[in-house]
Amino acid sequence: MPDIVAIRDLGAHHGQTVTVRGWLAGRRNGGKIVFLTLRDGTGICQGVVEARQTEAFAAADALPRESSLVVTGTVRPDARATGGCELAVESLQILHAAADFPITPKPHGIEFLMEHRHLWLRSRRPTAILRIRHTVIQACRRFFDDRGFTLIDTPILSPGAGEDAQTLFPVDYFGETVFLTQTGQLYLESACLALGKVYCFGPTFRAEKSKTRRHLTEFWMIEPEVAFAELDDVIALAEGMVCACVEAVLAKHEADLALLGRDPAPLRRVQAPFPRLTYSAAAERLRSAETRRQLEGELARDRAQLQQWVDRGVALEQQLQQARKVWEQDKLQAELHVLREDIEDLERDVQNRPKHMDLAAAFEWGKDLGGSDETILSRQFDRPVFVTHYPAVAKAFYMKRDADDPRVVCNMDLLAPEGYGEIIGGSQREDRLDALEAAMREKGLTPEDYNWYLDLRRYGSVPHGGFGLGIERTLTWICGLKHVRETIPFPRTLGRIYP
Numbered sequence: 376m377p378d379i380v381a382i383r384d385l386g387a388h389h390g391q392t393v394t395v396r397g398w399l400a401g402r403r404n405g406g407k408i409v410f411l412t413l414r415d416g417t418g419i420c421q422g423v424v425e426a427r428q429t430e431a432f433a434a435a436d437a438l439p440r441e442s443s444l445v446v447t448g449t450v451r452p453d454a455r456a457t458g459g460c461e462l463a464v465e466s467l468q469i470l471h472a473a474a475d476f477p478i479t480p481k482p483h484g485i486e487f488l489m490e491h492r493h494l495w496l497r498s499r500r501p502t503a504i505l506r507i508r509h510t511v512i513q514a515c516r517r518f519f520d521d522r523g524f525t526l527i528d529t530p531i532l533s534p535g536a537g538e539d540a541q542t543l544f545p546v547d548y549f550g551e552t553v554f555l556t557q558t559g560q561l562y563l564e565s566a567c568l569a570l571g572k573v574y575c576f577g578p579t580f581r582a583e584k585s586k587t588r589r590h591l592t593e594f595w596m597i598e599p600e601v602a603f604a605e606l607d608d609v610i611a612l613a614e615g616m617v618c619a620c621v622e623a624v625l626a627k628h629e630a631d632l633a634l635l636g637r638d639p640a641p642l643r644r645v646q647a648p649f650p651r652l653t654y655s656a657a658a659e660r661l662r663s664a665e666t667r668r669q670l671e672g673e674l675a676r677d678r679a680q681l682q683q684w685v686d687r688g689v690a691l692e693q694q695l696q697q698a699r700k701v702w703e704q705d706k707l708q709a710e711l712h713v714l715r716e717d718i719e720d721l722e723r724d725v726q727n728r729p730k731h732m733d734l735a736a737a738f739e740w741g742k743d744l745g746g747s748d749e750t751i752l753s754r755q756f757d758r759p760v761f762v763t764h765y766p767a768v769a770k771a772f773y774m775k776r777d778a779d780d781p782r783v784v785c786n787m788d789l790l791a792p793e794g795y796g797e798i799i800g801g802s803q804r805e806d807r808l809d810a811l812e813a814a815m816r817e818k819g820l821t822p823e824d825y826n827w828y829l830d831l832r833r834y835g836s837v838p839h840g841g842f843g844l845g846i847e848r849t850l851t852w853i854c855g856l857k858h859v860r861e862t863i864p865f866p867r868t869l870g871r872i873y874p
Contacts, residue, residue, distance in 0.1 A: 377447055382418035385450050385460050394447045395420070395462060398497070399438055399473075401480070409435040411464070413446060419499070421453075421461040422446055431467040441497065443470040481705060482712030492865055493874045503631035504861055507624055508850055512576070514623035515597045515844070518616050519574050524599060527566040529559030529575045535824050537561050538771055542583045544592075555580035558843060559598050561773070561828050564804060567600040567839055568831060574599040579843075586869050587746055588858045589796060591847055593867035600841035606785040606803045609840040610761055613789055613799050614647050616844065617759060621645040624853055637855035641793060644758050654765045654783065657744065657752055661735040666751065670732045673754075677725050684718050720857060743769040744788070749796035756792050763787045772814040774802040775840075787842075791852035798849045801842020808832035 380393040397415030404410075409432060411422035424435040438444070448464040478494055488495045495501055519526075536543055537558040544555040559575040566573045576597045583590060599612060621642050624632070632639055652660070660666055688711065695707045731747035738748065743765065753760060764783040767776060774784035786802035805811045811832055812822045822829060850862035860866040865874065 382413065382415045382420045382458065384417075385420055385458060385462070388450045389452055389460065390450065392447065392449050392465070393462075394445060395422075396445050397443070399440055399442045399444060400497075401440065402435070402438060404436060411435055411438075411446075413444075413462070414497070416502075419457050421456045422448065422464045423461055424464040424467065428465060431464055434467050434469060435464070438469065439473045439476065441473040441476045441494075443473075444468060445470065480709075482709045485716075489860070489866070489871065490873070496864060499634060501861070503628075503634050504850065504854055504856070505864065507628050507631055507854055508846065508862060510623050510627050511620050511846065511850060511853065512597075514620045515616060516576070518619045519572075519599060522572065524572045524574050525566075525570045527559075527563055527570075527573045527575050529556070529562040529577065531556050531578065533557075536820070538581075539583075540820075542581045544580050544582045557581060558596065560600065560841065560843065561825075563598055563600040563841065564828070564831055564839065567602045567841070568835065568837070571602050572599070584869055589746060589848060589851070591859055591863065591866055591868055594848075594859075594863065595846040596843045597846065598841060598843040600839065602837055602839045604803070604840045605838055606763070606787065606840060609801050609803060609842055610651075610763075610787055613787070613801060613842050613844070614649050614759075614761075617649075617789065617799070617849075618645060618647055620849065621853065632854070635854050635856070637853075641757070642853065646758070649759045649761055649789070650756055651761045651763060652752070653763055654744075655740065657748075657762050658738050658740050660755070661738040661748055661751060666755075667732065667736060669755070670728070670735070670751065674725065674728050674732075677721060677728070681718065681721050681725060684714060684721065688714050688718065741766045741768055744797075746796055749788075749790050750794040753790040753792050753796055754794045756790075758792055759798075760790050760792070761787045762790060767814075770802070772818045772820060773804050773811065774814075775805040776810065776814075785840075789842075791849070793852070793855075795848070795852035798852060799842050799844045801840065803838065803840035806832060806836045806838055808836070 377392045377394045380388055380395060382395060382397065395413060395415060397413050399411060400414045400419065401412035402409065407426040409424040411424060413420050413422050424432050426432050445468040446462060446464055447466045448462040450460050451463055452459060453461045477491055478498065532546060532548060532553050533556045534553050537556065537560055542557065545552050546555060557579055559577060563573055563575050574597060577595065578593055579596050580593050582592065601608065601612065625639060625642055691707055691711045691714065695704060695711065698704045698707055735748060735751055744762070763786065764777060765786055766782060767784045770784050770786055774786045777783045777785050784802060788797050789799035790796055791798045805814060808829060811829065815822045815825065847859045847862040851859045856862065860868060
């Protein structure tokens with residue numbers, strides 16, 4: 376039996392007879408030739424079945440999409456084919472003939488695709504995103520491994536809030552109410568005082584009732600924590616990790632980024648040092664006349680773009696009515712479907728922009744930055760930007776107060792450029808027992824409920840800090856996506872728990 380070869384490795388087997396195991400992603404009949412689009416999880420290739428291969432030709436000509444099969448044939452170079460080669464099929468074994476696959480080459484709405492997410496994952500776009508997701512996670516792990524960090528698995532069930540107590544998911548734990556974790560940080564602080572440099576990686580949960588493009592109720596965070604670290608150390612660590620992630624994606628995923636329509640040029644500009652901006656300076660920027668003029672210019676350009684798309688849509692509808700060939704109708708319908716989704720998204724943005732402009736102009740010191748504020752600020756930079764020293768009233772109890780200005784804390788958020796907003800939040804932690812207890816009371820928390828956490832300040836407390844990077848938000852930016860829901864295999868959002 377010929378060697379079983381992964382599709383991604385076919386280029387190393389020109390002229391050889393090999394076997395490929397996978398699924399039928401598409402089929403086209405060319406008369407005396409059937410062209411099969413085969414996928415196996417590592418790549419896509421074209422299989423060519425000629426009529427002289429009687430049994431294989433008959434099987435291929437009637438094979439439904441997404442049927443599983445074993446194909447044997449000779450690898451031959453073809454510059455026009457995906458991967459630079461194709462498989463001249465000699466035999467074909469059907470493992471399972473699929474029923475009518477519900478996701479057709481014709482366009483589908485996002486709700487339909489999300490309802491069939493378990494099947495949509497097989498399509499080229501989701502698989503490209505998931506490959507990039509793997510690389511980002513791998514790059515993060517390697518970054519920390521190379522710097523002597525130890526992985527710590529922190530609890531998913533927690534007795535109290537790590538962030539905002541209003542966004543907790545309660546769980547009945549043998550008659551006692553506990554919560555799904557918002558962060559592994561508090562437990563990670565304990566481990567960093569044992570091992571020095573640690574990180575955790577796992578799912579986190581927020582019960583925030585938000586339907587924005589940036590929100591999931593279940594998402595994954597990678598969180599480092601470092602003993603003897605101050606804010607500048609935390610910033611340098613975050614900067615290095617983001618650069619490592621982007622560099623890995625650019626090195627490995629040129630084709631995947633192209634398939635997603637992602638221009639790699641903005642990613643190539645992601646180099647240290649990143650610009651820094653204090654919260655107070657950010658507030659001034661939001662309120663400035665210069666920012667107002669910038670936003671008005673962007674709004675005028677978006678309105679012009681919207682009109683161009685509307686006109687293009689009218690033209691496509693006319694062409695569709697006149698088209699007689701099925702392939703031409705399908706092509707026009709697919710383009711029209713994508714265009715309508717783009718128009719709907721841009722219309723929503725254009726309608727909301729004046730409100731966001733007014734909110735920015737009236738931004739009050741002491742408020743946390745909202746999503747629209749982050750969008751405005753991050754569009755003013757060509758690479759990620761750190762915003763530091765937020766008001767203590769707007770941030771979590773564990774953040775250390777600034778020695779020169781006790782109104783603010785020693786923290787940072789990293790905003791991804793191009794309007795993507797926050798992907799990292801971090802801080803130097805409060806290492807003084809009395810100050811931490813006072814901060815807890817200010818936030819309405821009972822220090823006794825966190826006695827184990829306070830012990831860290833009783834026994835060998837040191838300056839320390841860390842951050843959390845949201846994998847899904849980071850992927851949304853790197854891949855140039857419109858919505859975070861595409862970045863996780865099975866998204867959990869407000870109103871979506873299936874499949």
